[in-house]
Amino acid sequence: MEPIIYYLALSVILFSMGVVGVLVRRNAIVIFMCLEMMFNAANLAFMAFASYYQALDGQMFVFFVMTVAAAEVAVGLALMVAIFRAKKSIDVDQMSSLKG
């Protein structure tokens, strides 16, 4: 195995790209895609450590993360469909009625 730092560096790059994407993009579906990227970055970090320390716990946790991600996307996409029906758009900047 290559030094773990390469895997972690990749994980950090993926994660920060995902964060920037969530913050910058306005299309809700693209935000979900960036969110998935963040999940994947985390999964990568888990796997790297699991392999490095020869502990299966990390690999088990990846399963959990994937399951939760799937469930979350299902709910989120259902929300988007409902919002599109109401507002005819999925631009998150237009979903700002709950303001103080």
Add this chain to the structure above:
Amino acid sequence: MHLLALDHSFFGLAPWVVLIPIIGLLLNILVGKRLGEKGSGAIATLAVGGPFAIAVTMALALLGQPEGATVPFVQWIHIGSLQADWAFKVDTLSVTMMLVVSGVGTLIHLYAIGYMHSDVRHNGDPGRFPRFFVYLNLFIAAMMILVSADNYLMLFVGWEGVGLCSYLLIGFWFEKGSGGIANAKAAKKAFVANRVGDFGLLIALFILFATFGTFNFGDIFANVGRAAPPVLLAITLFMLLGVAGKSAQIPLYVWLPDAMAGPTPVSALIHAATMVTAGVYLVARSSALFMAAPTAQLVVTWVGALTALFAATIAVGQNDIKKVLAYSTISQLGFMVAAVGMGAFVAGMFHLVTHAFFKALLFLAAGSVILGMEHGQEKAEKGHEHGYSELDPQDMRNMGGLREKMPVTFWVYLIGALALSGIAPLAGFFSKDEILAAAIQNNLAVFIILLIAAFLTAFYMGRQLLLVFFGKGRSQAANQARENPALITLPLIVLAVLSALGGILNFPGLNWMEKWLDPAFKNLIPGQFILAVAAGSLAVALLGLGTAWVFYSTRKTLALPGQPDPLARILGPIYKGMEHKWWIDELYQAVIINPYQELAKFLAQSFDQGLIDGIANGLGRLTAGLSKTWATLQNGYVRRYALSILAGLVVILGYLILRG
């Protein structure tokens, strides 16, 4: 005398002197209107006559047991060391007061039935008749509580009660008076001035309790020696403030002349015979305290003497028949206060009793004169005389020659005036002379002041007699006046007899009243009859009457409207001062009342509305402002929220990593 003595078990009747007037007033409240004037008046008079009978019975019982007794009635306050119950103290001093209050009170109630019959019609509200008697009975009940109390707290209850009744009765015609509020303002003035006095009495009560741990008369007077002299001085001086308020002494006398706005029976009963004497009674009752504080006694004596002189000077310049009598009352109260201040308690109480007789007589007779003038006024109006509704029936300058028109009133007024002036052998001579005899032995300066006041007393009474009854009538109202019916004149005659013969009560040599009051006081100094003083005071009184004759007996006196008083020509600005009551009311208005109202305005507007409300409202505005500022955080943009989550995460992680 002792053959008349009754068994001491009659003392148990004491609570009824308070309960019977209360029953009377309740009856008048509930069914007064239905009973008509005669019925409602009869109930009220019986409600005062009953206590008189009881007082007589208890007086006879006291002949056999002169120390009296304490009759417990109701348990009241039992808190820790404060034990104050409602018990009736039956001793010679309190029974004397009860006799005066209920005796003169009964006569005045009788008179009031006839007087108010005319008055409610003159003022246009016949339905208000029963209310008058409710208030009068309430007053009698409160006064009885005051004089029969066996502790200072109960006395204070009665004290406040009579102040309340004074307010209710002065403002009886609350919607009348100049400007529609003058009567109400007079009532308010009486209440407020009394309140200042009550404040003094309350402070005295607080110090009493702090020093002695009890309010009971017996317990306090037995332990006077254990209190420090400065404490006793403080107690007695604060009590003097209370006396100045209730008994109209300097500086709180200003309410009594204004109190003449009430109906005349009120002036007679409350502001001549009974309520105003409560202060004198307080000092007499607290004789043990005052005798132990000689400085306070000196102050009391001087306050009384100065008031006697000051008020007498004002009485000389007054033109309203009742105002002359009001200032005369203040002056005579000054005599009484000076007497009890000098330790001459018997002289003070004797003068209290005789003054009740002849001052009540004078006020009731003045009421009779006013009724006659009002009758003449109505008759003159019917004879198409214009402007006679504006004529003041109480102004002496509109009277004159009433001797022929109202003979009974004239004779009783003459007797009352001579008694007040101190002409032997009428009652006032003996009582005033006893005070002067005590003064010459005690304090020569006070004696001279009182002597001058006695001269002025005779002078202004002579002036009043001549202006009202002699000469020619100066208005149509006076010319058409007529005598009043028996319901009015009968009490006058009874009081005149009492004024004439009242001197017997403490005739020099017999000294019945002194022996009667002796058990109520400790170490009573016996009064002396000094012939030189008696002759001198008689001479001074005759001189006063003679001087009045010189000035006021000509036919042309004040014959033309607007003609100045004969005295004004001689005394000039001094007479103006007397007529304007030395501008004391204006002084109080400028020095006390106006600054106080300015302060109140300042506190209400700048301080309360401006500052306090400003702080309260400002806090609210501050909160609202802060909220608005923070609310801008929630702009509804999800991406902003996500950024703030990221920022928080970075901070926390950074802290955790850098920490350790």
